[in-house]
Amino acid sequence: MSMAEKTYLGCLMKADYLIKDTIIQPQQLESTIHQEIMRSMLELSQKGKNTDLITLSTLPILSSIGGVSYLAELQSYAEVEKFDELEEIIMDSWKEREKRNILKIAGLNDWEIARVITELDKINQVTLNDHSSIQDSLLAVYHSPWEDQEEVKTATTGIQSLDTLTGGFQDGEVTIVAARPSMGKTDVMLHFAKAAGWTGYIPVIFSLEMPEKLITSRLIASTGSYNRTKLRNPKKMLNDQQKNKWAEVIGNISETNIQIFDAAGQRVSEMRAKTRKIMHQFPNKKPIILIDYLTLIQANQQYAGNSHNQVTEISRNLKTMAKDLNCPVVCLAQLNRSVESRSNKRPMMSDIRESGSVEQDADVILFLYRDQYYDKKSNDPSLEIIVSKNRNGPVGNIKVKYNVHTGLIESFTENELAEIGN
Structure with a gap:
């Protein structure tokens, strides 16, 4: 029997809070005795x-699950600090068994290759238990008329007037941030990430185009109000005053707990798995997922150049992940060129690709729209x-102050808004 499964069950016995948090289901264990033990737990x-x-x-079923001696043996294997690792090993083993099973069935039934790929991808996107009875749901709201409403904590956008309109980034919701290239999308995303991080969320950034070094450099530039070009050679180009606040800026960014994944062409299923891992590292904090950008996400199927079907699959998967x-999931999107041929260049829904x-x-x-971009x-x-x-x-429009040299985004004061005629 798998040593990983024995150690895993030992952990569930030794630290019984783990049973509430594990992503493994009993049927994903290989040994039927282990499945029975976990169901009992x-x-x-x-x-x-x-x-x-x-x-x-x-x-009562003690004898059928190996008796006290076997349970004691399991507990002796417990290594709670390796629990996340064990979950991963068990999940990977289960996926391999499932995939072999699918390939066997596909061979016997002469499936088309597209169907095989779809079925294999489904295994990578295993969803956890989504069942709830109406009794459970009603029980949760039974005392509502006599209880103070619990304040729902949402991730702030870091822009007060935008929070007023949207209520911040809500859990389970997808926000699309769309603009033409070089309009400021990435800087806006990093602003959202920092604001959420400083208020207790864990920002998980999937940067499918820009490498981690460049993301980090942009975070430093906007947080410290450094001109981006100077960060190519900080020793030579920063003055003493800028160097003196460097440590403080680095410290401030560190407090956001931003996590960066910069592999190109990731699938939504990979993003989901990586985010789950982060959630286990920070069990008391909620993630906010930020993706740069939509059409760089890889679809599960090959759509033979049909980008509409590809985007349809990806946008549906983003919503499912949220x-x-x-x-919250925040995903950037490029706008197509049609906006350039209009006299009013403010974007519209039809400007989003597909x-x-x-x-x-x-x-x-x-x-996002800037007059300065065109004039x-x-x-x-x-x-x-x-x-x-x-x-x-x-819906509505709001204006923020944007420094194209540092990437810093700030709210305007009322006087400043009056001056620019808003």
């Missing part, structure tokens, strides 16, 4: 009982954030 946990050796040894992980499914699946759609002589430092779709609130 889940039943005990659901009744509010411990899953330790003493409680397990009182079960719901399953119950966290916009139909994105418009349907996203909960919030933000467009190089303009002194207007504002970046307009156009809330074009907002499932839970109003």
Whole structure:
């Protein structure tokens, strides 16, 4: 029998809080005795009982799960600090067994290759238990009329007027941030990441185009108000005053706990798995997922150049990930060139590449627009954030101050807004 499974079950006995947090299901264990032990533990946990050796040894099915001696042996293998690693090993072993099974069935039934790929990908996107009875759901709200409403904590956007419109980034919701290239999308995403990080979320950035070094450099530039070009050679180009605050800037960014993944062409299923791993590292904090950008995400199937179907699959998977992980997902998107041929260059929904499914699946759609982008002589430092779709609130436009040299985004004061004529 698998040593990983024995050690895993030993951990569940030794630290019984782990049974509530594990991503493994009993049927994913290879040994039928191990499956039976884990099912018993889940039943005990659901009744509010411990899953330790003493409680397990009182079960009527004790003899069929190896008796006290086998349970004691399992507990002796426990290495709680390796629990995440063990989950991964067990999940990988289960996936391999499932994949071999699918290939066997596919061979016997002469499946087409596309179907085989789809089925194999489904295994990579294993969803956890989504069942809840109406009784459980009603029990959760039974006392609502007599209880103070618990304040829902959402990830702030770091822009007060945008928070007022959208209520911040809601758990389980997808926000699309769309703009033409070089309009400021990445800087806006990093602003959102820092704001969420400083208020207790764990920002998980999937940068499919820009390497981690460049992301880090941009975070330093915007946080410390350093001109980006100077960071190519900080020793030579920063003055003493800028060097003196360097350590403080680095410390501030470190406090955001931003996690960066910069492999190109990642699938949503990979992002989900990596985010789950981060969630285990920070069990008391919720993630916010930020992706740069939509059409660089790899689809599960090859759509033979049909980008509409590809984007449809990806946008649906983003929504599923947001719901399953119950966290906000913010995804950047490029706008097509059609905006350039209009006299009013403020973006519209149809400017999003393959916009139909994105418009349907996203909960919030933000467009970015800068006058300065089209009129190089303009002194207007504002970046307009156009809330074009907002499932839970109003739409509207807001302006923020944007420094193209440092990437810093700040709210305007009322006097400054009056000056630029908003």
